[in-house]
Amino acid sequence: MTLPLEGITVVAIEQAVAAPLATRNLADLGARVIKIERVNGGDFARDYDHAVHGTGAHFVWLNRGKESIAVDLKSVEGQAVVHNLVRKADVFIQNLAPGAAERLGLGADELRSDHPELVVVNLSGFGVGGPMEQRKAFDMLIQAEAGLISITGSADHPAKTGIPTADIASGMYCSQSVVAALLRRWRTGEGATIDVSMLDATAEWMGYAMYTQMYTGMQPARMGLSHSSIAPYDAYPTSDGQVLIGVQNDSGWRTLVAEVLGSPELADDPRFVTNVQRVLHRGDCDSAVAARTARFTSEELDARLAAAGVPAAQVKELDQVVAHPQFAERDRWRTIGTEHASVEALLPPATFRDVEAPMGDVPALGQHTLALLAESGLGDADIDDLVRQGTAMQNNNFAPAIAE
Secondary structure (H helix, E strand, O other), X not given: OOOOOOOOEEEEEOOOOXXXXXXXXXXXXXXXXXXXXXXXXXXXXXXXXXOEOOEOHHHHHHOOOEEEEEEOOOOHXXXXXXXXXXXXXXXXXXXXXXXXXHHOOOOHHHHHHOOOOOEEEEEXXXXXXXXXXXXXXXXXXXXXXXXXXXXXXXXXXXXXXOOOHHHHHHHHHHHHHHHHHHHXXXXXXXXXXXXXXXXXXXXXXXXXXXXXXXXXXXXXXXXXXXXXXXXXXXXXXXXXXXXXXXXXOHHXXXXXXXXXXXXXXXXXXXXXXXXXXXXXXXXXXXXXXXXXXXXXXXXXXHHXXXXXXXXXXXXXXXXXXXXXXXXXXXXXXXEEEOOOOEEEEEOOOOOOOOOOOOOOOOOOOOOOHHHHHHHOOOOHHHHHHHHHOOOEEOOOOOHHHHHO
């Protein structure tokens, strides 16, 4: 069967997390993604660490299934190579500093002047216009500006999220917008210029918390594992650990206390009979639940909760997530290549039942440079000149395979 984006070519000048996540999503859907990298070092996420057999964990996560060409974008020759690749592409994505693409002659207006059906996505920190347009942005700063840090953590200790939420949010909106623009182009022949802001994306994800503040005037409190609008909703002690329980309606409360905890008298306690009352008496509610959960081991309580249909979970360490039975039983792991060794990667969350995501290898810096220079229209002599003068770089570990 055909992959959803088979036949679509994406050229990306990208680095870090947000744009690479967007293009990896497109590659997982079958698009061909050509990653433009710096000659010296490439995408700096390559060297955040060397955790995965010598390759950065961020880079392995975000860059499977792509081709890497290393060229000097500050040179006229390098810019011409990118122009020629984009001229044959369907999509161009960039997350350079504000104004940098235009200074390189790779702005949306210029690219689309002779390629109007091109879809261009500009991914930035703070968006086009406004007093912060030129400010540098990365995930933690955007989490702070969007209010995410203000509601994350415990009462005494604000915290950023443990994953780059702002990057992920903007990357997801970026790939979503590409698919929407391609669908419109299929209907009308019309390309698009799209701007995606990390701040806008993260503020959108603030959702109910922002609406709570807007219409009550109250800043939602930092609740740790708890929830400002629901009770009981927290981690509760067991005889050998803890279990997370989240009761979202009154029937769930009655099931929890009567069937799981063996305390039916709590079901109609006036302090707890509705969610509104349980939130008002959160301390008493949590104490009552905790006193009863502590009688069970974590495994016993988890099994009782599951049997009764009460939402619950045990907090897993990452080694437990890697070995999670849900992934193993559903065959969710695949092996992909990197320049140093094979690694395991999870299949994308969206599963097409008639075709599997390609799960291509993670490219080495400049792995595909010679092939892509030729594809851009350069002859052998010109390619040799660019490589010799350092305007382009071919990874020698892969040159023989490309030349065959």
